Amino acid sequence: MQVLNVGNEKNTVVVIDDFLESPEELVAFAKASSFAPWPIAAERKGYPGVRASAPPEHAEQMMSRLDAVVREQFALAPEKKLTIHQETLNLITVPEEELGPLQRAPHFDTSAPGLYAILLYLCDETHGGTGFYQHKSSxxxxxxxxxVEHYLDCCYLEFNKYRRPQKYCFDSDDLFDKVGFVPARFNRVVIYKGNLLHSANILSDKSINSCPMEGRLTANLFVSYE
Known part of the structure; x- marks a missing residue:
């Protein structure tokens, strides 16, 4: 396990390698699953790809190992209650020329302080990784x-003034500085607070693929402690 302190804010990002004993079973489950676009895909917003439900026991198995890690590394009070919100398998499938403006920029999952993102890579380092960012003007x-209100106001003005490149977010640009990066690695877990500015970083069209055996397959889990 690595514990990173990312950026000027020193935000905690936990990285755990070789997490599952048999990650190939989850890949096989994904291969047999039916993937569908996210609800707001037609509006060119949200995750730029497709999703399927994770196995019914996946979240419980993950959190049976990770609950103590999250509580310790993020200094959570013992009375905080764990709640699981979402557990999906995901593949990036949207070509760069079809990305909406928000899909080409770093994002945050929520401003709620108690929500955590848990990302399990089921693909290797050729699929890039996860980048973390600082918004330049704020x-x-x-x-x-x-x-959140000030940030969204800034983005509304800036996204209308500066046309973002028609590509997936990767390096620093006119509006955002890249302050951290965790490379993809098969069977690697990455844990961070959902309010961090972040983005999937992909290296090539190889990652834009609907095949679980070939594409940028990840298992995504959101949990909260309230």
Missing amino acids: RYESITPER
């Missing part, structure tokens, strides 16, 4: 309830 690296 200097924000995480979007809290106190910051």
Whole structure:
């Protein structure tokens, strides 16, 4: 396990390698699954790909091992209750020329302070990784309830003023500085707060693929502690 302190805000990102004893079983499950676009895909918003439900026991198995890690590394009070919100298998499938403006920029999952993203890579390092960012004009690296209105106002003005490149987000650009990066690695878990500005970083068209055996397959889990 590695514990990273990312950016000027020193946000915690936990990385655990060789997490599952048999990750190939999850890949086989994905191969047999039916994937469908996310609900707001038609609006060119949200995750730029397709999803399928994870196995029924997946989240419980993950959190039986990770609950103590999250509580310790993020200094959570013992009375905080764990709630599982979403468990999906995901593949990036949207070609760069079809990306909407928000899909080409770093994003945050929520401003709620108690939500955590748990990402399990079921693909290797040739599929890039996860980048973390600082918004240049506000200097924000995480979007809290106190910051969210100002941040969204800034983005509304900036996204209309500066046309973002028609490609997946990777390096720093006119509006965002890249402050951290975790490479993809098969059977690697990455844990971070959902309010961090982040983006999938892909290296080539290889990652834009609907085949679980060949594409950028990940298992995504969101949990909260309240």
